[in-house]
Amino acid sequence: MRQAQTGNLEAYDELMRRHQLKIYGLIYNMTGNRHDTEDLLQEVFLKGFKVIKRFRGKSSFYTWIYRIALNRTINFLKKRKSRAALSLNEMDIALESDPSFLEWRSRQTPVRDAALSELQEKLNSALQTLSEKHRAVVVLHDVQGVPHEEIAKMLNCSAGTVRSRLFYARQLLQAELAEYAR
């Protein structure tokens, strides 16, 4: 970290390598478009390098770079007036051993046998119906598994606000995913 702060590119590259997948996931789930995600990921890391000297270590690097990524992505989404078409990544094969996936599969009937790609698309479009702030909380908490106290630090709000947003977002998602979540 300190080496990266002195402008050492190798050290910064190592930081990028460690955090790229998580930050990619955050941006991707916020935008729902992998081309935008690649552009934004580059911008976030470039911005991170430019301002890394100002990082004082009050929070972890991961919280700090997440905050940059979130702000950048939310600004991008505000500028992007209309919703872009979804451009999705492939589902990893490990999905098939996930308890939630197995539960969903077990509830499928021959009449309502949704394909995996259909579920994927439905999840993404449901997420895109949320406002940026609510989506950020859902992505960080439910997709990335970030504790809600940490999310509060990233979003600069109270833990209570995070809980409220999560509560409200889940209600909306429940309505959107009614046929899948029952």
Added chain:
Amino acid sequence: MKCACNKVRRQLVVYGTESDLPEDLRRKLSDCPACREFWSETRRVSGLIGLKRFETPDDLALLRCRSAVRRNLSEIQRSTAWGGLWNAAWPALRFGLAALFVGLLSWHVWSPPRVALLDAAEYDVAPVNEEPELVHFRIADERPNPEFSPMWVSNWMPQVQHRGGAFQLIGHEP
């Protein structure tokens, strides 16, 4: 929905499994079927949304991003290095330019017009009361100049006067 239920449900959303729940929330769930129903529904939604973590980018996408960032950062560092050199040299250069400007300006203001005395040796010493001699000289700048007059020459060189159509050193009578 009772007020207490609403408050409990807002707290429930951050927990993943029942074993994570604090004792008071667990007790509430066992007492309230509606809250229990909410809990299982919210967990189901959370589980479905959680499946999105399996949507992973291909390795090339991440590699592409990182190499693009590295390329950009190398360029930034190179330009910063030149910029640093320029910034270091700029104050000295600026001072030099300012000094040169002031020097040129003062030379322009204070320097005499381009008049040169020829035969300077003759201008040197001529004892008083000796054989008077005229000092002959001419102006180097021979371009027509309306300001150039005997009076102007005398102003610049008080020891020279114009008498009888010729210039003469003071104290040297013809």
